[in-house]
């Protein structure tokens with residue numbers, strides 16, 4: 001996904017920053033917060049560039065002036081970026097930053113610093129930064145970035161202006177993951193199983209996700225037949241080897257399979273998760289009523305509940321498959 005598209009999606013954050021630039025009322029500290037993969041860093045960099053720009057237009061950098069060129073060439077000396085060293089951002093890093101900023105004579109009138117993964121500041125680092133935020137050296141702008149705002153000290157949150165980033169839609173996540181090289185059919189399922197792009201990535205990296213998906217398709221197809229043996233054979237595969245601890249994932253995928261049947265019946269083909277199975281789905285989606293598919297989904301949720309209540313997975317799944325065949 002292009003950065004511009006991500007940023008377009010983040011109209012709330014954009015509006016806050018554009019207004020600040022256009023009204024020349026830039027706060028001394030901002031907290032960019034929201035799920036990862038939502039363009040926070042790209043947006044912070046664009047904002048910093050526009051702050052330095054000699055002739056910003058409607059809150060955007062002109063991309064032509066000397067300052068913009070410096071920025072693009074990575075020579076903007078008035079910009080500092082801090083990121084965790086190892087597991088955390090340490091007090092020495094914050095002290096170094098403060099020294100840098102207080103001795104530096106700016107060429108552009110303002111200095112900007114970006115702190116990535118701001119939630120990883122140690123308590124000492126955060127307290128040190130806090131003093132700095134409370135007594136701002138006037139032409140300094142702090143851009144703090146975090147995917148975990150709950151882990152940022154409340155005192156820091158209260159001294160920074162909140163710039164919220166919203167989760168990407170499944171469509172944008174799908175586009176991003178595909179661009180990163182994920183298989184589109186697998187990514188399509190992964191984004192439905194997760195609320196954020198990191199979660200979707202983790203699912204894609206799971207061992208055997210592709211095989212599990214194939215197995216679910218097999219189970220789904222067998223479930224409308226009466227060949228119990230074939231069904232149980234497929235189910236047996238589940239309990240062999242590495243899939244045994246992935247039962248929850250299997251059930252979630254199976255739920256999406258039956259949801260696909262209802263989506264097809266409702267004429268929403270474009271929403272299908274198992275889009276590569278369109279041919280089979282279009283031939284069989286009307287073999288049961290809408291309510292029939294919905295009760296299949298209910299059986300799955302019921303099985304999930306039983307497993308969570310410590311009924312053995314194997315027993316729960318076998319009972320589930322019988323129920324699915326009964327419709």
Ligand SMILES: [Zn+2]
Pocket residue numbers: 052053054055056061062063064065066067068
């Ligand atoms: Zn410019």
